[in-house]
Structures are given as C-alpha cells and as structure tokens.
Amino acid sequence: MITILIVEDEQNISELIRINLTDAGYHCICAYDGAAAAGLIETGSFDLILLDIMLPVINGYELLEYIQPRDIPVIFITARAGVEDRVKGLRLGADDYLVKPFEIIELLARVESVLRRNKKSDRYLEIAGITIDTLSRTVNRGEEAIPLTLKEYELLLLFVRSKNIALFREQIYEKIWGDEYMGDSRTVDLHVQRMRKKMGWEDKIIAVYKVGYRFVVNP
Structure with missing residues (x-):
C-alpha cells in the first residue's frame, strides 16, 4: 500500500x-x-x-x-x-x-x-467486488471482464479515487473531457449512467441533487 x-x-x-x-x-x-x-x-x-x-x-x-x-x-x-x-x-x-x-x-x-x-502508484485497485488493473486498463469482477470505453474507464477511476465525495458535474466534465464546463450536463449524465449500469453500481453511484454524483462505499 x-x-x-x-x-x-x-x-x-x-x-x-x-x-x-x-x-x-x-x-x-x-x-x-x-x-x-x-x-x-x-x-x-x-x-x-x-x-x-x-x-x-x-x-x-x-x-x-x-x-x-x-x-x-x-x-x-x-x-x-x-x-x-x-x-x-x-x-x-x-x-x-x-x-x-x-x-x-x-x-x-x-x-x-x-x-x-515517480512510478509509485498501486497497479491494482480493489473495491466493491471489482479489480482495476491500472497498467492494462482492464476491469474485472472475479473472472468476468467488464468492457468499458475509455471515458467510462476514466470515470470509474475518478469515482473510485474520490469515494464518498460529492463530485460536481463541472468537476467531472473538466477532469474527464479536459475542457471548460459550459453548463450542458447531458454528456456527463449519459456516460455516468452507462458506466454504472455496466458496473451494476446503480445503488452505489448516486445522483446528488443540484450537485452531481457520489460513489457511496461503506467503511
């Protein structure tokens, strides 16, 4: 660790x-x-x-x-x-x-x-029953591979590394797409919905009213 x-x-x-x-x-x-x-x-x-x-x-x-x-x-x-x-x-x-x-x-x-x-990052991240290999950029639940697009994978990492923190839509957009947020939430919402459906995390990545999303993980 x-x-x-x-x-x-x-x-x-x-x-x-x-x-x-x-x-x-x-x-x-x-x-x-x-x-x-x-x-x-x-x-x-x-x-x-x-x-x-x-x-x-x-x-x-x-x-x-x-x-x-x-x-x-x-x-x-x-x-x-x-x-x-x-x-x-x-x-x-x-x-x-x-x-x-x-x-x-x-x-x-x-x-x-x-x-x-500095080449000191942990290669493998394990949370909520899934394993992320940050070197190969693969995501698995046990032996089952979960196919994610590049943006979905980047969203997953953002939520995993910011667990239990409410993320504003503008923060998510600027981190993942690298552009200034112009107030259109459809891109963020669509990608988050697709990613959490693939992960089976509809009850873990929750919408926060007038803010954005939070990845909820119990201690």
Whole structure:
C-alpha cells in the first residue's frame, strides 16, 4: 500500500487530508512540526510527503533539503500563493505545489499524478467486488471482464479515487473531457449512467441533487 506522510501543523486540515486520502486507499501518517517529521522520515518509509511551508521548529523549505537525498516525492501544501514562493519550492525540488484552500478532488488528482510520475502508484485497485488493473486498463469482477470505453474507464477511476465525495458535474466534465464546463450536463449524465449500469453500481453511484454524483462505499 502507498504510504503518505502529511506534515501540517493545523490539525483540522491535517485530519481532513488524512481522512480523504485514507478513503482513497492510501496509508497516511501525520506530523505536526518539522522536527517530528524529520524523525519519522529518518525511521520510516514513505512514497510521498505532503509538506506545509510554515511549520514550527523546522520549516518546510529546510525540511525539503533534508528529504532530497532520500528521493521521496514532495507536494508543498501552503497558504503562500505568491509566484516567488512557488518558484522557490519547485527549484528546491518539490514535485508540485498546491495552494490553500483547495478542493479535495484536486489534491487527490495531484497525489495520483505525482505518484504516477515517480512510478509509485498501486497497479491494482480493489473495491466493491471489482479489480482495476491500472497498467492494462482492464476491469474485472472475479473472472468476468467488464468492457468499458475509455471515458467510462476514466470515470470509474475518478469515482473510485474520490469515494464518498460529492463530485460536481463541472468537476467531472473538466477532469474527464479536459475542457471548460459550459453548463450542458447531458454528456456527463449519459456516460455516468452507462458506466454504472455496466458496473451494476446503480445503488452505489448516486445522483446528488443540484450537485452531481457520489460513489457511496461503506467503511
């Protein structure tokens, strides 16, 4: 399982991140200051670090220099939105930079992207009786293959990696089709309906009134 270290001194933000990443299938460990994080990095093994900049004891920039020799990808998560701050973080070696406040769906997408670039993504995803092979892009229920189109497959991954999160139609459209959402929900609705029918998930991917859809999975 992918293990992520969350280094964030605001515990409510840290817990929100932890809950959502855990729901997405990641194992998470939290540190609330730079010194505690350094100790965990020294003794543990992590596939990704989410790192705030303004930390007690040791700040994020200093901690990044400590992380660098260990070849662990880092995403800065910070309220410092200035271009100079972003450039400094990226030049020091961060893999990505996410500014607070942010949408959970964006955090999940950036985590997935960085893990994929660093070849640390889990190949197989198992949920609700199905197995997704992210390398071959195949979906199976036991020995039965479930044929999905490319867009249906991408929708499936989006819902699986955002389980129990209400996704707005515009978020879904922009993530899957890569274009600005113009307010026509028919494309999203049609593809979601076809995909969940093939999956037999009519009772799991539910419509959320005036929002979009949620993939409901019991803990």
